[in-house]
Amino acid sequence: xxxxxxxxxxxxxxxxxxxxxxxxxxxxxxxxxxxxxxxxxxxxxxxxxxxxxxxxxxxxxxxxxxxxxxxxxxxxxxxxxxxxxxxxxxxxxxxxxxxxxxxxxxxxxxxxxxxxxxxxxxxxxxxxxxxxxxxxxxxxxxxxxxxxxxxxxxxxxxxxxxxxxx
Numbered sequence: 502x503x504x505x506x507x508x509x510x511x512x513x514x515x516x517x518x519x520x521x522x523x524x525x526x527x528x529x530x531x532x533x534x535x536x537x538x539x540x541x542x543x544x545x546x547x548x549x550x551x552x553x554x555x556x557x558x559x560x561x562x563x564x565x566x567x568x569x570x571x572x573x574x575x576x577x578x579x580x581x582x583x584x585x586x587x588x589x590x591x592x593x594x595x596x597x598x599x600x601x602x603x604x605x606x607x608x609x610x611x612x613x614x615x616x617x618x619x620x621x622x623x624x625x626x627x628x629x630x631x632x633x634x635x636x637x638x639x640x641x642x643x644x645x646x647x648x649x650x651x652x653x654x655x656x657x658x659x660x661x662x663x664x665x666x667x
Contacts, residue, residue, distance in 0.1 A: 527577055531564055534583050541590045544606045545617055549597050550590060557586040603630020615640050625660065626652025 538557050541547075547554040560583040567576035595607040602609075602620035609615045615622040615629045622629050622640050629640040631653060639645035644660035646652075 523577075524573055527573065527580060528568070530580060530584070531561075531568070531576070534580070534587055535561060537587045537591060538583075540610070541587060541594065544594050544610045545597075545599065546590045546594060548599070549593055549606075553586060553590055553593075557583060557590060560586060600629075602628040603634060613640060621654055621657065624657030626654055626656035628653050 538561060541554065541557070560579055564576045564579050564583060567573075567579065591607070595605055597606050598604060599606065600616070600618055600620040602615075604613065604615065606617040609617040609629065613629070613633060620628050623643040623645075625643040625646045627636065627638070627640075627646055627650075632638045632640040632645075632647075636647040636650070638647055646660070
């Protein structure tokens with residue numbers, strides 16, 4: 502009898518521990534998905550795929566409500582759909598270049614800090630993608646332009662130090 506009680510207590514303790522661990526993993530996973538969803542929003546995910554973005558926000562809100570009601574099973578199931586939706590949005594953003602500068606929104610946001618809405622972030626007349634991929638100049642420094650080449654678009658911000666070189 503004592504052995505049975507000890508085994509029952511050990512089983513209950515392990516189930517409680519596993520349950521807490523599972524809940525913490527779900528909470529952590531949800532926080533990561535919310536962060537990634539915010540990144541999608543910052544990169545223009547709502548413009549790229551309005552319906553997919555709305556669906557991700559809806560799923561996130563649903564999970565938030567489920568967690569508040571301690572509906573861990575429902576939140577866990579919905580979390581699978583949220584992760585899939587956010588992953589799809591991020592994958593699509595990796596190839597989307599609405600400003601036509603040769604850099605995807607993902608690259609501009611995550612790697613270079615350039616504008617995904619303006620093809621020439623620094624206004625020097627050279628496309629961000631050209632500055633990075635072709636000329637190896639800084640797309641955020643309007644004085645960091647390639648010498649001996651004509652601007653690709655009208656300049657918005659002249660660099661006085663370079664005026665004599667052109």
